[in-house]
Structures are given as structure tokens and as C-alpha cells.
Amino acid sequence: MARSPQSPQKRSAAPSRWWRILRWVLGIGFGLAIFGAIALVVAVYNAKSNLPSFNQLKSSPNGQMIRVRAADGSILVSLGPSYGEWIPYSQIPVPMREAMVSVEDRRFRSHWGVDPVALARITKFAIENRGTGRRLQGASTITQQVARTIFLSNSYTVGRKFxxxxxxxxxxxxFTKNQILELYLNKVYFGGGAYGIDAASRRFFNHPATNLSLSEAAVIAGLVKAPSRYSPTADAEAAVGRAGVVLKxxxxxxxxxxxxAMDANPEAIKLAPEPQQNSVRYFTDWxxxxxETLIDETEAPLDVWTxxxxxxxxxxxxxxxxxxxAGVQGALVALDRDGAVRAMVGGKDYVSSIYNRATQATRQPGSAWKLFVYLAALEAGMNPDSQVNDAPITIDxxxxxxxxxRFSGQVSLRTAFAYSLNTVSARLGQEVGFATVADMARxxxxxxxxxxxxxxxxxxSDVRLIDLTRAYASVASGGTAVVPYGITRVTANGQLIYQHQVDSSRVLVAPYVAQQMTDLLQTAVNTGTGRAAQIGRPVAGKTGTTTSYKDGWFMGFSSGITTGVWMGRDDAKAVAGLQGGTAPARAFAAFMRQAVASRPVEEFNTKVTLPEWQEEPDAESYYGAPDDRVYVDPDGNPVEQPGATQPDPPVEDGNAPLPPQQRVPDEQLDQEWIDRALGRNPRGDQPPPPRRPAPDRRQPPPADRYPDEDARPYQ
Structure with missing residues (x-):
């Protein structure tokens, strides 16, 4: 039996049902879209109402940047996130504005903050690379980057993107488009620690962003995509290539x-030299x-002039x-006459050791400490020509x-200091009082x-190199206190907020005492233990060596610069041959020749006066074993060197020197040689009368034969 055909009502029922479903889905979707749009509008206007003002965004803290400058204005080091001065939109060079828009967001002037074309691209990217871990990128407008830079993190998630x-x-x-672009150019990261075009311009080209050329603007604009990859200081070739893309x-x-575009030449750009990162950091760290004690500003970018x-x-x-x-560390501090630190080296290599031996290490100064002994004696009424007894002494x-x-009996204070007589220092300390010497040091x-x-x-007693250098500088200043300082002024956004004031009002000793001390120090360099520190102009100074050659010092001044040098091992182990008159004195001389080369030669206000030749030690005694050391226990108490033996004293040795009439003339230093070494003519324009020269074996050895005070007889 044939089936009867379906009725028209049944044929139209199915399409009607699907149409209803479609309309229901479309209605739901439209409703959701309307709801979403309303929610978006609400969210946007809610966010707008909570946004800070433009001025608040400009001044929002981003971490303080500090540029440390040398005395000549060059940048020593930049610390912290580098935010330069804020550049208003009207002062931003047009090439810089156009370069950034062209490379980062060419539809910036036409979109509402989000680029639909770019958004569709990023949505497709997210779907295709779901679960691969690849980052969502390439869709952020300049406005979105401002939002991310100021308010959000750099995490790549859908939630953060929304x-x-x-x-x-x-x-x-x-905000207006111009305000948004101004925020962007002053906030975005350009690599090298630089945030904003001014910091980037100063970092890479050493001038403000207001002076950027087209080529320089192209280099900076090209950095945003990959700051580390296109940094001109890291890869100049990559930076130039990226700048070419920006120009195109x-x-x-x-x-x-x-x-x-053809006239622009990024390859010809002159980059700023890289700031020093080695020994100069010892200074900046100090x-x-x-x-913290000089200023209260904690947010604005600072320029610190040193x-x-x-x-x-x-x-x-x-x-x-x-x-x-080799294996020995060294430190140096150089002070100008007002206390300005002109140079500071805290070790051989800052990269391998940031420990500052110039300001942090405390070591025994050896005979360099005798400065305070003799200052106390001079203040007590003695003078360089005062006679003291170089004889055996026992104190407690x-x-x-x-x-x-050996002992030479009555000698002048000048002779005792020039040859660093230990017995005389002990006798002077006993006479003026050890507490008085300590007070002088304080x-x-x-x-x-x-x-x-x-x-x-x-x-x-352990001292710091910078403190001991300060003491010698105070003598050089005529007895007026010298306080080391490293910061001359500080500016915040170009405004002066601190200016150093030098205080030269505090007098430590009478000027004549400082002059007499300079007399002694000058003699020590010219004829005594510090001859290796001579530099062809007047120098006053003192060497120092400690137990078993653990520390070597040279402290001295010339032409307004006072320099202290220390050498030794960090573990305080002995260093064979390390004496104050060897490596430290040579380092002092090498530095000072350059440091004072452009300064006029300054004569001290006291002339060099040699000890009388009758008071000079025998030439033979210059070969004596070094002894400018005191062996102490862990508590600082003096002890005898373990295993030390007392040699039989020479014939001339004893509690006092042999009477002059019993000495052999050839055993004495030759006066003619002394006069010739110092350029001194005792008889005016007439040459001194001929003297019978001492045999060669009795002539004082050359400087390199007694390189340190400890190798001299009166150490």
C-alpha cells in the first residue's frame, strides 16, 4: 500500500523549530553582547573615575635614580632605575614622537585605546598557540603599554591582558592623545636601566632628550621591542640595524x-662612554x-657631584x-688641601673584592704612627734641633x-725622626705621656x-688608611683640621638641594708646631727612610712597617695633595720584603708625579735641614737588620719575637756611642756627599773645600739598597 504524502503542516514544523532555536541563540547572544557592552562601559568608566590625575601620574614614584658625577662633571656611575627629567610633550623633538608612533602604534591617533585589527591578530595567536607557552605579543597599543607600565605587571596572561x-x-x-604619548615617552623602559627618553638619551648619548636627532630618535625608538638585544652599548651593529627599520x-x-631617511646616518652616532665600574666604585660605595644624612629627598632623580x-x-x-x-692588596687615598677626596683605591680589583681597604680595613701603622709622638713632643716645647738621648731604655x-x-747617644729630634729611632720614640712617649700621644691621635x-x-x-694600635691620611693632611694644612669629604653638591631635577661647606676653623695645633713637624717629615724623605718617595719637588712624608712585614705604609704630601698608601695581605700574613719604603713609597711617587704635574711647585715654609754629619750614623750601620716592628700578643701587649736571639753587639755598640775622638773618620758619612745629594752649598757660591772621600765600601748605598725605613739603622 502506498504511503500518503506528509501534510504541509508537518513539512513546515521542522524549519520552524530550528528557526526558533536560532532566534533564541541569537537573542541570548545579543543579550549577552548588550550585557557585556554595558559591563565593559561600566568597568571603563569605573576605572576612569579611579585613575589618578595627569600630574599625579607624572610624579608617581618609580624608584630613585642617582647619577654620580666626577669633579669634571663626567658620570662615574648611574644607580637605581634611571628616570631622567620629565620632558613635556611640547619639548619632545618631533622626530622622537613620530618615530615611536611609527614603530609601536601607527594607528595611535585613530583608535580608542585598543586596536581592533591588532586585537583580532592576538586572539588568533592565542587560539593557535594555546598550551604552547608562547607569549601573547604584538597587539599592545601605546595606550595599553602605558597602562601596563604604570598599573600592571609584565606577566603574560589573559586576565592581565583584559x-x-x-x-x-x-x-x-x-586623557588626550598628546598626554598619553607624553606619559609613554617618559615612562617606558629603553634598556640599560633607563626609563623614559631623557634617561635613555643621557645613558646612550650623554645629552638631554630635548636635543635628540633623527638618527638618535630612531635608535631609541627601536629599543622598546627588545631593549637588551638592540642596546647600542651591548650590540652597536644590532642597534644600527634596528634604527634602519624604524626609519623605513x-x-x-x-x-x-x-x-x-637617506640623510639619517645611525652608524655615525657618537655613543656616550661607558661609566667606570672598577676602582671608582670603592669611592662611590663610600x-x-x-x-642619608645630607638630604631628605628619596624620590626625585638625583645628580650627585663629587x-x-x-x-x-x-x-x-x-x-x-x-x-x-703579587698576592698583596693595596689601597690609596688622596686628599686635596680642603679635604676633598681626589682619588680612592680600596683594592686591586673591585670586581673580585668590594672590600674597601682604604676606609674599612684597620691595620697597625708601624712608624707612620710616630707622627703623633713627635707632634706631642713639639707641642710640649721641643723643636727639631732639641737633643734627645739614643740609648737603651726599658719601660714597664x-x-x-x-x-x-746600635745607639748614638745625643742626637737631634730631626735625626731621630729621619732615621726612625725606636728608642727615642719610646723616650719621648715616656716624657710627654702615652695618654698625651693617644690624645694627639684622637x-x-x-x-x-x-x-x-x-x-x-x-x-x-690599628688605624684606617683614610683616618691616617687625614692626620697628615692636617699637618700639611698648618695644623688646621682637615675632614675628608666626597660630595660637593646634590641636585634634584636640576634644583640644588645640598652644597658642601668647608670648615677650616678648627685648629689642632699651633701653626709653628705643624711647621716643625713638616720640617721633620721633609727631612725623612730627603735624607731618611722615605727617599723612594721623592718626585723632583718638595715632599714631606713617613714610612711604616709592622710585625714580620705584614703591613707597609707611606704617608706624605706635596703641592697641596696628601696621599696615604697601604699594602698588605687581607689575612695579615707576612709578605717577604714588604716595607714602607719599598712598594708603598714607590706607589706614592708614581701616583704623585701624575697628580701634581699640573700644579705649581710649592716650597714648604720650613727649609730642609740635615742633621750634622757628626750625628749621622756610621755607613756600616745602614746595613742593619730591619727592626721597625713590635711583636704583640692578641691583646696588644708587647712580647719578644718567638725564637729571637740577641746577637753580640758590635764593638761600637753599647749604652752610648764611642766618644768622637775614638771613632774612625772613614766610618762616618761623607759631608761632601750629603751636601751634593741635597744641592746644598755650605759656603755660598764657593764650592766646599775638598775632603778626603770615604772608601767606596763606606759610601751610603744607593736608594734601592735601603728601600725602607726598616732597612735603615735607626728604625
Whole structure:
């Protein structure tokens, strides 16, 4: 039986049902779209109402940037996130504005904060690469980047991207395009620690962003995509290549003409030199913590102008590296006459060790400490020509010795200091009082603990190099206190907020005492233990060597510069041959020749006066064993060197020297040689009468034969 055909009602039922489903789905979708649009509008306007004002966004803290400058204005180091000065939109060079729009968001002027074309591209990217871990990129407008830079993190998630879109739309509702571009160019990261075009311009080209050329603007604009990859300081070739891409895009968008694009030459850009990162960091590490007590500004970018002289710093670094023995560390501090630190080296290599031996290490100064002994004696009424007895002395069971194991009886203070007589230092300390010597050291700026045991006169109390250098500088200044400083002024956004004031009102000793001390120090360099520190112009100074050659020092001044040098091992182990008159004195001379080369020669206000030849030690005694050391236990108490034996004294040795009539004339230093060495003519224009020269075996050995005070007889 044939089936009857379906009725028209049944044939139309199926399409009607599907149509209803479709309309229901479309209605739901439309409703959701309307709801979503309303929610988006609400979210956008809610975000807009909560956005800070434009001025608040400009001044929002981003981390303080500090540029540390040398005395000549060059940048030593930049610390912290580098935010330069804020550049208003009207002052931003047009090439910089157009370069950034062309390369980052060519439809910036036409979209509402989100680029639909780019958004569709990123949506497709997200679907195709779901679960691969690849980052969502390439769709952010300039407005979105501003939102992310100021308000969000750099995490690549859908949730963060949605919040970024909401904020971008809100920013477009609240601010103008020019304001948004101004925020962007002053906030975005350009690599090298630089945030904003001004910081980037100063970092890479060493000038403000207001002076950017087209080529420089192209380089900076090309950095945003990959700051580390296209950084001109990291890969100049990659930076130039990226700048070429930017110029091409600028031409495509009509920002520049073809001829302008061809005239631009990124390869000819002169990059700023890289700031020094080695020994100069010892100085900046010492100076910058002082900002906490000098200023209250914690947000605005700072320019810190310092006292450091780049050429002196380079010379100091070279002098320490060239003269410090292998395995030995060295430190140097150079102070100008007002206390300005012109050079500071805290070790051979900052990269391998940031420990600053110039300001942090405390070591025994040896005979360099005798400065305070003799200052106390001079202040007590003695003078360089005062006679003291170089004879055996025992104080509370302690018996110091001279290097030659000899004694010369009555000698002048000048002779005793020139040859660093230990017995005389002990006698002077006993006469003026060991507490008086300690007080003198405190007065001159020694901040470390000082013991008052008898052996303290030979330098058993630990000191810092910068403190001891300060003391010698105060002598050089005529007895007026010199306080080391490293910061001359500080500016915040170009406004002066701190200016150093030098205080030269505090007098430590009477000027005549300082002049007499300079007399002694000058003699020590010219004829005594510090001859290796001579530089062809007047120098005053003192060497120092400690127990078993653990520390070597030279402290001195010339032409307004006072320099202290220390050498030794960090573990305080002995260093064979390390004496104050060897490597430290040579490093001092090498540095000072360069440091004072451009300064006029300055004569001291006291002439060099040699000890009388009758008071000079026998030439033979110059070969005495070094003895400018005090052996101490862990508590600083003097002890006898373990295993030391006392040699039989020479024939002339004893409690006092042989009477002059019993001495052999050939055993004495030749007066003619002394006069010739110092350029001194005792009879005016007439040459001195001929003298019978001492035999060659009795002539004083050349400087390199007694390189340190400890190798001299009166050590």
C-alpha cells in the first residue's frame, strides 16, 4: 500500500523549530553582547573615575635614580632605575614622537585605546598557540603599554591582558592623545636601566632628550621591542640595524621623506662612554651612603657631584696595580688641601673584592704612627734641633731596639725622626705621656681604639688608611683640621638641594708646631727612610712597617695633595720584603708625579735641614737588620719575637756611642756627599773645600739598597 504524502503542516514544523532555536541563540547572544557592552562601559568608566590625575601620574614614584658625577662633571656611575627629567610633550623633538608612533602604534591617533585589527591578530595567536607557552605579543597599543607600565605587571596572561584593555580604554577617556604619548615617552623602559627618553638619551648619548636627532630618535625608538638585544652599548651593529627599520617605517607612515631617511646616518652616532665600574666604585660605595644624612629627598632623580678627579683616580689605580707585589692588596687615598677626596683605591680589583681597604680595613701603622709622638713632643716645647738621648731604655718591662742594634747617644729630634729611632720614640712617649700621644691621635682624627701601653709609640694600635691620611693632611694644612669629604653638591631635577661647606676653623695645633713637624717629615724623605718617595719637588712624608712585614705604609704630601698608601695581605700574613719604603713609597711617587704635574711647585715654609754629619750614623750601620716592628700578643701587649736571639753587639755598640775622638773618620758619612745629594752649598757660591772621600765600601748605598725605613739603622 502506498504511503500518503506528509501534510504541509508537518513539512513546515521542522524549519520552524530550528528557526526558533536560532532566534533564541541569537537573542541570548545579543543579550549577552548588550550585557557585556554595558559591563565593559561600566568597568571603563569605573576605572576612569579611579585613575589618578595627569600630574599625579607624572610624579608617581618609580624608584630613585642617582647619577654620580666626577669633579669634571663626567658620570662615574648611574644607580637605581634611571628616570631622567620629565620632558613635556611640547619639548619632545618631533622626530622622537613620530618615530615611536611609527614603530609601536601607527594607528595611535585613530583608535580608542585598543586596536581592533591588532586585537583580532592576538586572539588568533592565542587560539593557535594555546598550551604552547608562547607569549601573547604584538597587539599592545601605546595606550595599553602605558597602562601596563604604570598599573600592571609584565606577566603574560589573559586576565592581565583584559585588565590592560580596560585601563587603556579608561586612559583614552580621561586623557588626550598628546598626554598619553607624553606619559609613554617618559615612562617606558629603553634598556640599560633607563626609563623614559631623557634617561635613555643621557645613558646612550650623554645629552638631554630635548636635543635628540633623527638618527638618535630612531635608535631609541627601536629599543622598546627588545631593549637588551638592540642596546647600542651591548650590540652597536644590532642597534644600527634596528634604527634602519624604524626609519623605513617612518617613511612608510609619512613621518619623514625619503631624502630625510637617506640623510639619517645611525652608524655615525657618537655613543656616550661607558661609566667606570672598577676602582671608582670603592669611592662611590663610600660616598653615597652619606646622602642619608645630607638630604631628605628619596624620590626625585638625583645628580650627585663629587670630588673625585678621574685622571688622579686612573693614576692611583695604575700605581697600586703596578707596585703592589703579587698576592698583596693595596689601597690609596688622596686628599686635596680642603679635604676633598681626589682619588680612592680600596683594592686591586673591585670586581673580585668590594672590600674597601682604604676606609674599612684597620691595620697597625708601624712608624707612620710616630707622627703623633713627635707632634706631642713639639707641642710640649721641643723643636727639631732639641737633643734627645739614643740609648737603651726599658719601660714597664718593654725594651725597644733600633734596627742597627746600635745607639748614638745625643742626637737631634730631626735625626731621630729621619732615621726612625725606636728608642727615642719610646723616650719621648715616656716624657710627654702615652695618654698625651693617644690624645694627639684622637685630635687629628684617628677614630679606632687606641691603647696607651708603651709600645703604642711604635704603632701597635690599628688605624684606617683614610683616618691616617687625614692626620697628615692636617699637618700639611698648618695644623688646621682637615675632614675628608666626597660630595660637593646634590641636585634634584636640576634644583640644588645640598652644597658642601668647608670648615677650616678648627685648629689642632699651633701653626709653628705643624711647621716643625713638616720640617721633620721633609727631612725623612730627603735624607731618611722615605727617599723612594721623592718626585723632583718638595715632599714631606713617613714610612711604616709592622710585625714580620705584614703591613707597609707611606704617608706624605706635596703641592697641596696628601696621599696615604697601604699594602698588605687581607689575612695579615707576612709578605717577604714588604716595607714602607719599598712598594708603598714607590706607589706614592708614581701616583704623585701624575697628580701634581699640573700644579705649581710649592716650597714648604720650613727649609730642609740635615742633621750634622757628626750625628749621622756610621755607613756600616745602614746595613742593619730591619727592626721597625713590635711583636704583640692578641691583646696588644708587647712580647719578644718567638725564637729571637740577641746577637753580640758590635764593638761600637753599647749604652752610648764611642766618644768622637775614638771613632774612625772613614766610618762616618761623607759631608761632601750629603751636601751634593741635597744641592746644598755650605759656603755660598764657593764650592766646599775638598775632603778626603770615604772608601767606596763606606759610601751610603744607593736608594734601592735601603728601600725602607726598616732597612735603615735607626728604625
Amino acid at each position: 585588565r590592560e584593555i580596560i585601563l587603556a580604554l579608561a586612559l583614552e577617556r580621561k 617605517l617612518m617613511q612608510e607612515t609619512g613621518a619623514i621623506t625619503a631624502s630625510e 660616598a653615597l651612603p652619606q646622602l 670630588t673625585l678627579d678621574p685622571s688622579m683616580q686612573k693614576s692611583a689605580d695604575t700605581a697600586i696595580r703596578a707596585n703592589a707585589p 718591662g718593654w725594651t725597644p731596639r733600633n734596627a742597627s742594634r 685630635r687629628f682624627g684617628i677614630t679606632t681604639p687606641i691603647n696607651t701601653q708603651p709600645a703604642m709609640v711604635l704603632g701597635t
